[in-house]
Amino acid sequence: MKIYRIIAVIFVFGTFLSCDKDLPTGIRYDNYTFDNPDSKGGTWKPVLLASADQIAIPQPEDISSAAYKTELENIKNAIKEGDPANGYWGSNPILRWNEIARELAAKYNLTPAPNADGTYPAPNPAQPGVYPYFPFAHPPYTARALAYMSAAQFDGMIAAWHYKYKYNRPAPHLTDSAIRPLYDHGSLPSYPSDGAVIGAISREILSAMFPLEKEYLKSKSEELKKSLVASGVNAESDIIAGDSLGRGIAKIFLKRASTDGMSKAQTPKAVSDSIANAAFSKFGWQWTNMETPQRPVGIAPFYGKLKTWNIPDITTIRPLPPPHPNSEEFKKAADELVQIQNNLTHEQRKIANWWSDGLGTYTPPGHWNRFATDFIVKYKLNPIRSARVYAYMNMAIHDAGISCWDAKYYYHYPRPIQLIDQFKTILGTPNFPSYTSGHSTFSAAAAAVLTYMFPAEKNQVDQWAKEASDSRIYGGIHFRFDCEAGLLQGKKVADLCINEAVKDGAD
Amino acid sequence: MNISSIMHCRRTIATGCALVCLLASGVYAQTPADALLMKGKEICIAPFYTHDTWNKYWEGSLLRENQNIGQLTRNTYSLMLGYGITDRLNAFVNLPYIRTSASGGQMKGAKGIQDLSLALKYSFLLRESMGFQWNILGTVGYSVPVSSYLSDYMPFSLGLGTSEYSGRMILEARHKTNIYFRGTTGYMHRTTTRAERDYYYADKGYYTDIMDVPDALSIDAALGAFLFDHRLQLECYYLHQNSLSGDDIRRQNAPQPTNRMNFQSASLYARVYPELIKGWSIFANYGQVINGRNVGRSTMVTAGMTYQFFTKKQTL
8 A cells, every 4th residue: 555655646746747848939038239239231232122211201200299209108108008929029029020930931831632533732822721722831932931031121121220320219218218118229219110110021021922821910010019119119100110111111022022933933744744854855864753642743843943132143053963873973872872771870860850841840941040040149139130141041042942943953853762772761752853952052051141140150050051961861862962062052052142241231 | 366366367467468558659559457456476477469550540630541651550569567566456567669661652660669668556446236346446657768769750650759657547347247347537648759850830830859748538448258167258348538639730741749649449359268278368459440630540450468477475
């Protein structure tokens, strides 16, 4: 009886011990003050805007005006009522919007299920709510969504900074000392609200990219606007001007997006077959989807034809051909994969899984945005510097994707499971050709831009990129030559991007 | 020791095996905990094998095929030991080796030792009334992964990769005609499992490699009989187990340990005590998952044997 009681006590105690299941659903960071407000940020070179004042906003009321005084009273009341978001938006809301974008990518990164007759349906942007839902946020799709959002945010910050230092309206708490803001942005002028600019741009771009999320994104941006007032950072007129500026800038980017070639990237089967045939007659090989039932078209065959951000001529980046499947070089690469799968170590398995970023996740572009977010927090960047990191990194990632897809469908190289008999893998093989590795290209591009932005992190990000690249070999879904070519290709793309960044006036 | 108590013991071992199996990985269970106890100082050894296959699974509530899996096979080789600490308190240990594979697609299967399970069973009450022998028992169990298998590799993974604390209450009523009814309710508290990635989506994004594995509640009922002077036991068994939280497998996505895994299964169990060999029995079980959510529609066949003996200390 005594033993039984002891066991019972252990059992009950153990149950309570292991009840802590409060798992993080977002980044956690301490709010910080922007030491350097980058007062010249309004003179930096935008991505698409012809000039920082291309989108006009009205001159703000003077801080001594009755209207502004009423706004200050409203701020105090809002502070008393409390932040409706409970501190969620923090001192740098761009971080949250990046996180929201990653979340939507993960939510929509699902491949269509086959119909009962063995055919496959395709997402239709004209009917996003009919299964399969639009979009299928695969890595190229996500890379593009993040690039548009981030580049627009950066232009939005340049425009906001231009007006901030043109009108020089001090933060509310500097005018009325009774206001105690949750986040102290030092001497940064408050008109227009940079948070509202970021919110409006993010909402507009993401609503276009994820049309089924319009209501959710609206509620998020409305919450942010309320939160900016309730945390004592902005007056209502700061918010209204920021919101309108952000919408204007988003329009310019969405106009580019509507004609960048994405709507034609997912080709019909006939076009897809002719791309494969072209490769076969040129090289003597062609990639084939190995799923059952077979998917008729790979992911985004014409994505390589998309308008690039910083690559003047995509063919200059295209790598040399991969080895012929009859060659000794190929045999060596194939043997390596078989050897690895037969003797897979725990460490290799973990690396393969750690970087897999496959279906249902935020994809490799999302993974690198997470790293960028961590660095932005670590180095306490202000909103315009944060936007610059995301913008150049995501333009480079997007261009890397375009360049990689150009090579993938130009060479149309088969995957290991197609060329190696009876080959089994621990990762699912993606639905597009092998050469070059997307993970490697995305990662090398992202790592190079992060190195430019955070030089002290070079070793860390280079190691990550190499590991992300190797992970595909361990997973059994890429040959080593796919990965090595991808790393070089990504680096070349990033260099073109960095060439633009060094000229933008921020350094 | 009389023949009846030997039989009780033997039967306890086999169903004890199944019990531990159930504790370790509820979804792969076949037969229930029973209501019988070994005598003090009695030892039981039971090797058994389970062949579990499915070619359809429930993606959320949608029953579907997946030709990239084809038929999934899970072979489990278990060794269980039981020990009578006292006449009223028994202990069980079980350790399974599992191998999984798919007939379709190009994904590698998995193999290895799964979870070590420990269970204690205690009899609270044993009473005769109204022509029945009533028995109320409680069990507590604990299981823990003993190899570095990856739980986040479903449906190939060996198990859920979590520690599990479980408790069960068992009520058995046995008529003097040797027909019996048994009902059990159990609660399984699972802790968490560690994925090899630090972001996953389960209704929302999680920035951690720790996955919450839902707790589960089970109810089961058995109707059985001892026939031919206790040489044959037959039993029909129904099990209903539900997770108390968790997400659904998303359309055309892989399952993961955070899923809400519900199922109902029906089984037939037979056990024979060959007269020729003293202390031995053989048993077989056929089970079918008849409804579920985020689980395979498994057909399970188990076969095993038990050997039971007293330690030297106690002789009869």
